[in-house]
Amino acid sequence: MITLFDLPSTVGTWSPNVWRTRYTxxxxxxxYKVEWVEYPDIxxxxxxxNIGPGGRKPDGSPYYSVPAxxxxxxxxxxxxxxxADSVEIAKYLDEAYPDTPKVLPDDEKELESVVGFANGLMRLWVPVFMIVCKAMLPQLHPPSREFxxxxxxxxxxxLYPGYETLEDIPFSKEDKEAAWKAFKESFTKGLAAHENLVQGKWFLGEGxxxxxDFVIGGVLLWLETVFGEESEEWKDMSQxxxxxxxxxxxxxxEYQKA
Known part of the structure; x- marks a missing residue:
């Protein structure tokens, strides 16, 4: 049996990176079963x-993260x-469970394209990242919220020197509108570079x-969950x-069973 480590919240599973593995x-x-882990306990x-770090922080110290x-x-x-790490988990599951549909391509160029896309997608939401984090904050449990x-x-x-907590960082209505506009331009331009997505197909093509696709789905679910299905932000983005x-x-x- 597989145990998946995930981040809890008052709105259930929300992490875009964990969603990649849930979808997979x-x-x-x-x-699989889920073990919920608060941020300080990761x-x-x-x-x-004996799960190693998924990377290194700027100061060189190990960075532990979920999914794992x-x-x-x-x-x-x-x-x-x-x-840990959603890409490495996907590789392992493809190899260890060969009778299940593969999520990563065998072709080396296609694999490089998929992994590069997964690792680079975060750049598309940079303009709105802090605003989304502030919106997510009250939905975290107290142990995770402060951390x-x-x-x-x-x-x-x-970008915001001198502030010790997210709550302290100010965002005016104009700031939020400008950030959302920049995010829309970044998101649509970034995904428009992939012909299959422009044509309404999956990343690697029809069928x-x-x-x-799970990477994209994770981002979409993250924003829908954080802002709410009836929010202006999600209604705007979905269109x-x-x-x-x-x-x-x-x-x-059908692959969203959480």
Whole structure:
């Protein structure tokens, strides 16, 4: 049985990165259970399961993050694999469960394109990232809320120096409108570079659903969850590019079992 580590909130699962792995598991129809981990507990929890860091912080210290999984043999109780990072998890699941539909392509150029897309998509939401974080803050549980607030304020020191918490960082109505406009331009321009998406297909083409689509779906679900299905932000975004993204997320709903 696979255990998936996820971040809790008052609105359920929300992390765009964890959604990548949830989609992957549900698409493959692999049974799993969820262990909820508050932000301050991520590093000690993963370390206790011998799951290494997913990367390094700017100061060189290890960065522990979710999604992470443990795959335990049901008969022996032995751990078959314990790892973090959504791309690495997808690679492992494709190899360890060959009788399930693959989410990553075999072709090296296509694989490079998918992984590059997954790693680069975060740049598209930079204009609105801090606003989304502020909107998410009250929906986190108290142990995570304080941790998240201070860490994200520290991350934003270059743009917003002198603030110790997210709550302290001011955003006027004009600031939010400008950020949302910049995000729309960034998002649509970034995805317009991929011909299949422009044509309303999956990232790798018609009938070839896969990991890159789960990356997009994770972002869309993140924003819908944070702002709310009836919010002005989500209603606006779902209609961008002729309503393409509302159709896109609808096409993934059968793999959205959380």
């Amino acid at each position: 598991l549900d698409y493959k129809n692999i049974p 590093a000690p929890t993963l370390q206790s399961h 999984i443990i795959d335990v043999d049901d008969e022996t109780g032995k751990v078959k694999k314990a790892l 998240f607030s201070r860490v994200r304020a520290k991350d934003a020191q270059q 070839r659903i896969g990991f890159a 961008w590019d002729g309503g393409r993204w509302e159709k896109f997320i609808d096409g993934l709903k």
